[in-house]
Amino acid sequence: MLGFLRFLVIGFVVLTALYWLLSIYLRSITRERLEEEWVEQGSIGAQDDYVEEGMAEFERSFLPKLVLLVYIIPLIAFTAILYITNFM
Numbered sequence: 001m002l003g004f005l006r007f008l009v010i011g012f013v014v015l016t017a018l019y020w021l022l023s024i025y026l027r028s029i030t031r032e033r034l035e036e037e038w039v040e041q042g043s044i045g046a047q048d049d050y051v052e053e054g055m056a057e058f059e060r061s062f063l064p065k066l067v068l069l070v071y072i073i074p075l076i077a078f079t080a081i082l083y084i085t086n087f088m
Helices: 002-040 047-060 069-087
Strands: none
Touching: 002 047, 002 069
């Protein structure tokens, strides 16, 4: 039982680190894309305002919520493997 709890704690810590790294990476990619779009559109207006509006739109989109699958998919896989090995 103690090994199982240790596995859960370590797994949660690793998945949390992966979640944060993936979130930071997605925000970075989005910010770079917005900066490139600003240049391609003729650099009209302030770049910081354009990027901040785009980042606010990104935060309201579905993509940041998909990152939560980092927690859900391993949980489903672990549960399925546990069920298959013990009850089938």
